[in-house]
Amino acid sequence: MFFWGKQKAAIAEFHPLHQALIHERGLRGTLPASAWLAVTASLGRHAGLVSRTKWALPARTLDVLVPLIQEVCSDLGPKGMLSLVVDLRGAHAPGKSHPSRQLPVRPPIRSVVETWSIDPWLTMVAHLRDGSTLEILVVDRERHRRITKRNFRNKTKTKSKIKKVQIIRVRRKLAPVTRGVRPSSPPPPWIAVTVQDGERRAISASAKLSTPQSAQDQIDRILTVATEPFRWTPRGLS
Amino acid sequence: MTPCAVTTGFFTLGKCGQMAVAGCPGCGRALCADHIAEGGLCPECAASRNQFGHPASAAAYRRRRYRHSSSSAYQDTLWYTSFDAFDRAAFDPHAGADQDYLDDGDDALVDS
Amino acid sequence: MTGHRGHRAAYIAFDRFPSAKGSAVHIRHMAAELFERYRGGLLCVLGGPDLPAYQREGDVEIVRFTEVVPNLLDRAQAFSAWVAEQLAPYHDTLELCHVRDPWSALPALGTGARLVYEANGLPSIELPYAWPHVAPTTLDKVRELEGHCLTAAGAVVVPSYVIKEAVTARGVEPDRVVLIPNGADPVPADLPRPAAAPGRYLIYVGAVQPWQGVDVLLRAFARLADLPDLTLVICSSVAPSRTRRLRGLAERLDLRTHWEHMLPHDEVAAWLTHAELSVAPLTATPRNLEQGCSPIKVWESMAAGTAVVASDLPVIREVLGDCGRLVPPDRPAELARAIRVLLEYPDLGRELGERSRGRVRGWQHARDQLSGVYDRVTAH
Structure with missing residues (x-):
């Protein structure tokens, strides 16, 4: 018997996108609602079958990604497709950081090295049952500064400062014939809305926030920004 | 045909509308075969009894919880933002004028 | 097939219905007039221990708010959110909403339907009796909320001249406030004496x-x-x-x-x-x-x-x-x-x-007057 044989066999039974999430910490796919619900069902079985930490699901899978997929799928309708690009490798994965640069300094500071990491961990495009297209983009942006200074005893000290910001952008392209309405009240102050008129009116909502405290907080923020464009059309299906 | 009266969707709310095959014993609304949750209940009744086995009842619970929490961010349906914790504290059950009122659960804002 | 066609009218009350209180009598007569006019509609009220959460009587759908929320203000606001959710599927078809309090009025205003506000009392005056710790600043907020809803309504129906004065003091134009006194249906003279009645x-x-x-x-x-x-x-x-x-x-x-x-x-x-x-x-x-x-x-x-x-x-x-x-x-x-x-x-x-x-005038008289208000509100 191989090491971890049972768990390996269990993983082989999982949905391919679930396997991708385990081995590559990310997934990419365009599927209808029923297929996505099969993926979430497979993810739901993970904890019972796999215990090895190396094969654990990345953070934010079960508490953020799965509920989001389920909510969006409930609006897809029978023919709608949901495309999802998820990258949960974290902000320090290769390719996500810009080259470091030196900031100008004056004594007693010796040097300041600044590195930006841009982590677009969730991209979602959904064709909803009311004919509109919903695009959601969530980006974590991190600024890391390493500061070196020397005090009057000629001791060298370093410290790091990290500032994290999350950007949520949502765009809803309406179906060509849909009429829009202006909501009766403004959105919360932290959401900015722009409307682009064209053949298909597009309503974008964006927000820039500090990183959320909890997974629930994270979902609520994404959903709050995502529901904003829906206030710009008469509510309800006819 | 009686259509199924379960609310579906998160962003685009609508009624399910499939052909109903049963009624919810809790609230009596018509249910199609896909929306019968545990105990033959409708998803919303199942969610209010903390039974989330059926995906639709979990969705109903999340939708209700989300609407409840998000209404604090919006002023349109609700005036939440203008009432703070201090305002709320005066309406806690133990702050009532008459403690005898507690068990009754009767809570009209005005009497008429 | 009535369930599939959207409702055109909704009556919303933060009150238990049916109940033994006078408000329930009021709701019964007023809602009957509204639903007769629009051939059915949606009635959103508070539930109770032995009341079903959902009920259908002919073309009228009755939905009851059953969530248990201990804090009254939270409960009123949860009720608002719940009502908004109930009304959402009928957003396109709703023509008239009849409400009795600000927390019912807010979601109704969100639908864009015409609003008739039936003011039997004002929470900003009545709440301190049951909740003595309410701060004056809180009551100011409630008063502001009342004013917002009352001025946004197409018509305000009041049962008494004194309430009319109170409502106009909140900035509602006097010609939009309509006085409809309560009624009582005549009692037949030969009702039997209750068995438990003392001498x-x-x-x-x-x-x-x-x-x-x-x-x-x-x-x-x-x-x-x-x-x-x-x-x-x-x-x-x-x-x-x-x-x-x-x-x-x-x-x-x-x-x-x-x-x-x-x-x-x-x-x-x-x-x-x-x-x-x-x-x-x-x-x-x-x-x-x-x-x-x-x-x-x-x-x-x-x-x-x-x-x-x-x-x-x-x-x-x-x-x-x-x-x-x-x-x-x-x-x-x-x-x-x-x-x-x-x-x-x-x-x-x-x-x-x-x-x-x-x-005393019967309820029919009050209902006829209410019908006149609906005519006026839907005309503009």
Whole structure:
């Protein structure tokens, strides 16, 4: 018997996108609602079958990604497709950081090295049952500064400062014939809305926030920004 | 045909509308075969009894919880933002004028 | 197929329905008019332990809010959110919403339908009685909220002139405020005497909040102890737990009282008809003086042909006119004296009862007036 044989066999039974999430910490796919619900069902079985930490699901899978997929799928309708690009490798994965640069300094500071990491961990495009297209983009942006200074005893000290910001952008392209309405009240102050008129009116909502405290907080923020464009059309299906 | 009266969707709310095959014993609304949750209940009744086995009842619970929490961010349906914790504290059950009122659960804002 | 076609009208009330309270009578008649006009509609009310969360009666769908939220303000706001969710599927079809309070009005305003606000009371005035720790700043916010909803409504329906004054003071144009007095349907003269009824009795019908002045009535009744065969019947529209304190007071004063709790509305008429007198001892509080009310107990006593002894307040005078005996409020001795006079001259009482029966109008009259309001609101 191989090491971890049972768990390996269990993983082989999982949905391919679930396997991708385990081995590559990310997934990419365009599927209808029923297929996505099969993926979430497979993810739901993970904890019972796999215990090895190396094969654990990345953070934010079960508490953020799965509920989001389920909510969006409930609006897809029978023919709608949901495309999802998820990258949960974290902000320090290769390719996500810009080259470091030196900031100008004056004594007693010796040097300041600044590195930006841009982590677009969730991209979602959904064709909803009311004919509109919903695009959601969530980006974590991190600024890391390493500061070196020397005090009057000629001791060298370093410290790091990290500032994290999350950007949520949502765009809803309406179906060509849909009429829009202006909501009766403004959105919360932290959401900015722009409307682009064209053949298909597009309503974008964006927000820039500090990183959320909890997974629930994270979902609520994404959903709050995502529901904003829906206030710009008469509510309800006819 | 009686259509199924379960609310579906998160962003685009609508009624399910499939052909109903049963009624919810809790609230009596018509249910199609896909929306019968545990105990033959409708998803919303199942969610209010903390039974989330059926995906639709979990969705109903999340939708209700989300609407409840998000209404604090919006002023349109609700005036939440203008009432703070201090305002709320005066309406806690133990702050009532008459403690005898507690068990009754009767809570009209005005009497008429 | 009615379920699939969207509702065109909704009646929303942060009140339990049905219940033994006067508000339920009101909701029944007003909602009936609305749903008759639009051939069905959606009724959103509070649920209770033995009420179904969803009910369909012909074309009318009744949905009840069943979530348990301990804090009243949170509960009102959860109710708002819940109503918004209930109304969302009918966003395109709703034409008219009829509401009774600001927390029902907010989600209704969100739909874009025309709004009729039925102001039977104003929370900013009434809330402090039940919630004494409410800060003035909180009440200011409630008042602002009321003002917002009242001014946004197409029409405001009030049951009394005093409430009309209070509503216009909140910035509503006077021509959009319509006075529709409450009604009471005439009671047939030959109703059988309730089995539990004592020999000769005075009656009080209604809830027992402090502004109702039931304690004043009890103290007045203590002064009538020399009338041996007289009992005081109190038909409370609320649960026995709420009358515990008053029952304690009655016991201490050693009174002959008979308590009935949460009688079904159709049984109350028989109790009223066979009473010697009906008493409405409202107190002179801001709730009665500034906000106003239109006590259904007085209307129903009049319809039953029972003479009414009531506090001399503008709201009562508006209802009763000269068809009842008015006494200064909060004065047990004066109340006792007026009761004694009417008991000693039964002809006078009978004559008052007959006259008041002629004065009261049925609910149909109120419904016709409401129909006129709907015409006006939907016309523009």
